[in-house]
Amino acid sequence: MREEIISENLLKDYYQIFSNPQTLKDFFSYYEALVRFVKKHPVEFTDEVKDEWGLNELLDININEYIVANPDICLDMEAKRLVRDYESIDTLAMSIRDTLWDMVTIYSGKDCPITPNDELRYIKIKYADDSERLLLECAGCGWTEDVEGNEYEGPFGRVFPVNKDDLEKYIDL
Numbered sequence: 001m002r003e004e005i006i007s008e009n010l011l012k013d014y015y016q017i018f019s020n021p022q023t024l025k026d027f028f029s030y031y032e033a034l035v036r037f038v039k040k041h042p043v044e045f046t047d048e049v050k051d052e053w054g055l056n057e058l059l060d061i062n063i064n065e066y067i068v069a070n071p072d073i074c075l076d077m078e079a080k081r082l083v084r085d086y087e088s089i090d091t092l093a094m095s096i097r098d099t100l101w102d103m104v105t106i107y108s109g110k111d112c113p114i115t116p117n118d119e120l121r122y123i124k125i126k127y128a129d130d131s132e133r134l135l136l137e138c139a140g141c142g143w144t145e146d147v148e149g150n151e152y153e154g155p156f157g158r159v160f161p162v163n164k165d166d167l168e169k170y171i172d173l
């Protein structure tokens with residue numbers, strides 16, 4: 001974890017997202033505003049920070065293909081939820097990652113075997129050779145399994161959200 005105190009100007013810019021009704025009018029505008037914010041501040045959101053929190057994978061997806069119909073987010077409540085203190089760039093990056101994921105997550109309908117209050121979500125893992133694989137993951141504890149329900153222990157790669165087309169490709173629904 002980096003020790004620097006997060007800059008006030010960065011936070012001010014972040015908070016503006018939540019005072020702009022245009023930004024919060026729908027999930028597409030909101031997702032785009034968060035992406036714009038991260039890209040606008042490369043000094044703070046370094047490649048290291050983006051890598052560590054899996055942000056790169058979320059910044060460049062075609063949101064028209066990924067935003068789900070009913071994300072687990074209440075746009076009216078976002079200011080209340082997210083305009084708060086962040087002690088480091090890591091905390092902020094993590095929070096943004098979680099919010100972006102909330103808007104693109106397709107859930108599997110299956111509970112996590114370790115933390116049963118969490119529902120497993122679909123993820124797509126991309127390996128160094130560009131091949132990919134569909135898996136189920138618990139955002140709470142990190143449990144990962146394959147589509148047959150066996151624990152997945154690797155190899156690991158970059159983790160991407162899954163959209164409907166991916167699902168149809170990998171699973172007979």
Ligand SMILES: [Zn+2]
Pocket residue numbers: 112113114115116118138139140141142143
């Ligand atoms: Zn879990």
